[in-house]
Amino acid sequence: MHDLLLRGGNVHDGTGAPPVTADVAIAADRVVAVGRDLGPARRIVDVDGLVVAPGFVDAHTHSDLVPLAGGEQATKLRQGVTTEIVGNCGVSFAPLDEAAAGHLAGIYGDLTCGVPVGPRTFAGYLDEVEAARPTTNVMALVGHAALRTTANGMDEELAPGALDQMCALLAEALDAGAAGLSSGLVYPPGSHAAPDEMAALAAVAQRYGRIYATHLRDEGDRLPRALDEAIAVAEATGVRLQVSHCKVTGRRNHGGAPDLLARLHAAHEAGIDLAGDAYPYTSGATVLVALLPPAATAGGTDRLVELLADPCARERLRAAADAGQGLWTAADPAGVRLMQHADPGVCGRTLAEVGGDPWTTLCGLVAADPGATVLLEAMALPDVLAILADPLIGIGSDSTPSAGPGHPRNRGCFPELLATVVRTHGALDLPTAIRKATSVTADRFGLTGRGRLEPGTVADVCVFDPERVAHPDPLGEPTGILHVLVAGVPAVEDGQVTGARAGRVLRAQGRPTDHSPRSRRPDAPARFVAGPE
Template sequence: MAGPVEAELLISGGTVADGTGARLRRAEITVRSGRLAVLPEGARPPARRTVDASGLVVAPGFIDVHTHSDAITLIGAGAGEQAGALARAAVMQGVTTEICGNCGSSLFPALPERVAGMVPSARASFGGPVPIFTDYKGFAEAHIAVPRANHLTSLVGHGTLRAGVLGYADRPATPEELAVMCDLLDTALTQGAAGLSTGLIYTPGTYAGTEEVVALAKVAARHGKPYVTHLRDEMSRVEEALEEAVEIARRSGAALHVSHHKTAGRHAWGRTLVTLPRIASLRESGMDVTCDVYPYTAGSTMLSAMFPPWANDGGVTALTARLADPAERERMRRSIAEGVPGWENTVGNGGWDRISVAGAVRNPEVEGRTIAELAAARAVDPLDLAAELLVAERGEVTIISHSMREDDVRRVLASPFAMIGSDGVPKPGHPHPRWAGTFPRVLGHYSRDLGLMPLETAVHKMTGMAAARFGLAGRGVIAGGAHADLVVFDPATVGDGATYAEPLLPPAGIHLVVAAGHIVVAGGADTGARPGEVLTA
């Protein structure tokens, strides 16, 4: 009689955090044909390879619900010498699934005749020669053709969708244009995109009113997929912006997910004491609302977002033309000093001394220094320094903004409805360390060292909670028949290594990462295996 079928991998002797938030337990985990089996402690089934996980924790592979990694594997060598490290950083910290297309910015969809005109803005967002696709199918096929270590899925970015139909104009969509946008969104969601995202502080998304977003969110609701939003304001008007998101969710019927929830800038510090109870009360009343958060007090975005919406009318090319005009610069200076109704004014809420350059590939000597510091060294006004840098870089400048307070970050992290997302922007230069350090930082600094949450709760926020929100069936849990995406880490040593000075340093304590049943990281080193898939929600 034939003996038991040999497993490809046995992970033995480990403590299991199964992704559900349940108490830790001991079990043996096997991988066969890309699926998991969970056996009692001490079972020793035949396996081609056995990993001793004694003293280690075995968890589902982490799901990063908020990335801007849409293009990094497609750009490849175009990202320069850092390309390999940028592409590997997520999986090196245990992330087996990335959800991109956030903040209203994706690589699809668009009408064919609009694609060429979208390239300059896409380059500014993603940092290289970036393709734009007419639908999710084209996006998926391009990624399938380029081997990757972990899995990827994408939201439909409202800003990209809007630009793909009516360009970067500061005006409402006509009824006919909105109908086309709804059709393109419907097609992308039918093809498997994970939901709809907005970035209502970014152009061209900021040009859209609430009614436009409601109409699009209704399409997402019909597909049972969430409305994911970077709020229109995360600073002085954060409560008002949250209420707009709630209105959109209520009127559309879509589940609501608030991206990287924060209360940033000195006028909003401490306001999580209001926003988090508001979300909790909405959930108690039956609304399906969640959020994500990254474990840092600094954010990262494009330098162009520091300028008022009217300055970005027409896209990156139009912005750089205005920046070269002294009269237009003066108008921008007044807008920042006095504010613009409805605009999240980051500089006005913080100052140029809190904004450092993360990426400027043509002027790398400015990276890591603040706009205020650079301006003082050249004896010029900070706005003029920022304008000249944007012109020189053709709009392709990434920044880091030190705008948050630690107590607010901790409150969001500890909230039972908050999951973990890096908001990683893998672009050349000195990117935010969250791209390489988010998940080990939560496990090490916030869970183990500060005791902010139990380890099993932290793992749940990174796995099962995320999979449930984004419809990733069979992922985010360790259970019989689940997809074989795993991470094995040392709870005593796991922690982030990445810093603002050296943002791609690998984490400590990540012993093994398995994606689709293949070992992709072992002993802190990339194995070269590339089993990653493009997922459909």
């Protein structure tokens, strides 16, 4: 007697194979059979005409503290997401000491969901999430910002012994089950890190067989150099490389997707183990301070506010920004829209709409709220579609737990993929889109038993209407996601959230090996092509 039978759906197994009309039988937390005439079940759900797929696996989120925040926590479930990779862009909230917690809360407070940021080990963080019973499965990367701030504060230069401490903290996190290392090289304090620093840490992740996910140092004018830097780190260490939210930003760089993809494929064909993720939008979102040169954030937020109050210092920073440091040159003031700011009067307005000299306005807004967030309209649709269609690219929402309107990807990334990329533009067929949203990421992060719908896999399942799935209101909920199971437990039924909290903390397994780093040219020293300027 099965516990649940999903009867008569169009079953996509997550591999990209054509769908089959079949029943899916579930017992406890596992899929036990896919086919017809599977026998009796305690509950039968008719899914005729609907797609039955593995639950979506979000390769890139910032939901680290969502499980600790209370409330419904159903934003991802409503999209069909059953597993999230957190700790991206170098920002995790463990391991931290007291001082580091204060620094990260000051800059990245928009990611905290109101949860206090305090000292904790990475093992302690995972235990907290597990005890809170998350609504989705959670696998966590350890962020470079947490490691560096704990070992070195917000200083630009590394103090003696700081890198050794960072490596030790990373090893402790990997022992606890971290999925790997992440970096955000455009954000403080990652923007202060030299490539050799990242290589030393990536080598630790490689010894554990874990991944290195990086927000590149530049995604606009200097994208080729930034990508070459990440590839050089992977080549030198043998670490598996994940290029986060692949994109080409800035109007003058539009049309650059073929070059980006060609560089990825050239490295892949040369033996570098790499892949990437992307989201289906022409706009991104970030912290407002990322538009400033990295030097502005050295010393922490108090020093930053002092610096921005000095007209001479602002002009020095302007010169550095105009030279390409920070995101300023990729940002059109008419396309930089305030999402969250201490002054509610500016929320929803662009820098151009706030008025005045855009640079002076930017500096004033950052000084008033160093943790402010913005939406950046920066990419071209043909580039976005080309990147999403590439076989090396999976799907990651880059979603944040916004208390305000936020980016539409927070609530609608996966329905938008199915509605716009598949139905409207035809850039992907449905089996391929589902594969990118499921097995591609599950395989990349070593999620055994997830990302596929076949006997023996964990019963993380999404059932949706392929004609109705969409995110029509950017501030509202998606449509067409009808049933979501997490480990066999109904989390969404007939489009309604049940309140079930059946998610699990997924801890990476394995101890470090004695294997030397794999390198295409083992006799040649690493030659890093980019770094802080």
